[in-house]
Amino acid sequence: MSRSPAPKAETGFDRMDRLELRLQLEELYAEYAHCLDDGAIEQWPDFFADDCSYLLIPRENYDDGLPLATIRCESKGYLKDRVAAVQDTSLYAPLMLRHLVSGIRVTGVTADHVKAEANFAVLRTQVDEITKVFLAGRYVDTIIAEDGQLKFREKLAIHDSLLIPNTLVIPV
């Protein structure tokens, strides 16, 4: 990760220049996608705060307030477990992913956090197949500064389809 340093605690997100904040969010989402697409999956938990939650959930369940999620990680330990599960499984089924993230929107700013949303699409390529759409949806995130970098305090990846066309469930 070669990102810009996050704002110092004494500054606060609400006093940050809007253009600077935008740049840092663009960098965060770009590095996050890079980690999942081309990077080392074991670095995925590093994008999260020490105290964090991650949810991959179908939009229908999210909209109806139903708790059933595709992936639910309530702590950094769970994130690491998920990485181990993906690493074990992907030995047998090589799968290439490609994240497209667009329309980043800042929906709230306080001194210590930023709320942001963005649209995502994930394309997947299996061996000897052409590239297909895997998932599309929306991130709904709460971001804080920790260890001098932006980190996800809470990340919801809400996917539009109820079905996921794969038995292997990977983070999005």
Place this chain on the structure above:
Amino acid sequence: MSRSPAPKAETGFDRMDRLELRLQLEELYAEYAHCLDDGAIEQWPDFFADDCSYLLIPRENYDDGLPLATIRCESKGYLKDRVAAVQDTSLYAPLMLRHLVSGIRVTGVTADHVKAEANFAVLRTQVDEITKVFLAGRYVDTIIAEDGQLKFREKLAIHDSLLIPNTLVIPV
């Protein structure tokens, strides 16, 4: 909509900082996509100036100068009619959309308007189906400041396919 305030009339787009203009355009396209994907479709006309036009048109017709369009709205009243039509139809056929917008280009700036273009792809998800590509194409827009916000004076959504894989025609 939680967008930055548009430049005051006395300032003019041509005297605006380029980075600030870029940020405002990014915000406009992100909020527009959010309205169609997750927001309230009845707010869609709010993205347009009082005096406006909206055209969803196949690229072949646009390139050949043929007037036949998929949707043609010549005033804000037409936009509201379209919203009502979509609301009636979607009771019967729930359909989730996801807009990806990239490559925003400023193609002209005067004191009172900005011409901008961007690529779009729209993915759709129907109940019990996986997510598929719906449409892709290019926005060709004229944007003005009205009521303290950026609004579309003219919006062309030029889609690459001649066919649209749906009987319900929704705005893009």
Place this chain on the structure above:
Amino acid sequence: MSRSPAPKAETGFDRMDRLELRLQLEELYAEYAHCLDDGAIEQWPDFFADDCSYLLIPRENYDDGLPLATIRCESKGYLKDRVAAVQDTSLYAPLMLRHLVSGIRVTGVTADHVKAEANFAVLRTQVDEITKVFLAGRYVDTIIAEDGQLKFREKLAIHDSLLIPNTLVIPV
């Protein structure tokens, strides 16, 4: 191309404002996509430095260090040959492309060049067909300033699929 002027040689990329650099990269990738999607393909070589290389290569070959590429252009002359080949072929098979580029990341900056990466997806539309995913992958680029504009010194377009669903091979 209506892009911002590149930094003057005496300034250097490493002394450029980060926000300004970001804007110029966004403009470069947007104009590049526009050229391939809607513009004049004969302008494609203009995005490259006089001394340049372009490679469209499957990810598997790139990762394994295998030289076999889908397109390999080792000079500007090769780029122009490729344009001529595409122009000849496309008379028989009209094909519309749509590039989505996201997640631009600056991975290195020196006085005289910038290293940048980005994710891409290319959608294609053939006559009387709906729009489909063509390719997805990652750009790995080295960019310099030449003739007052940003130009690709080296551009790698690394596509995730080993197969390309088309006999006509066009630049990405």
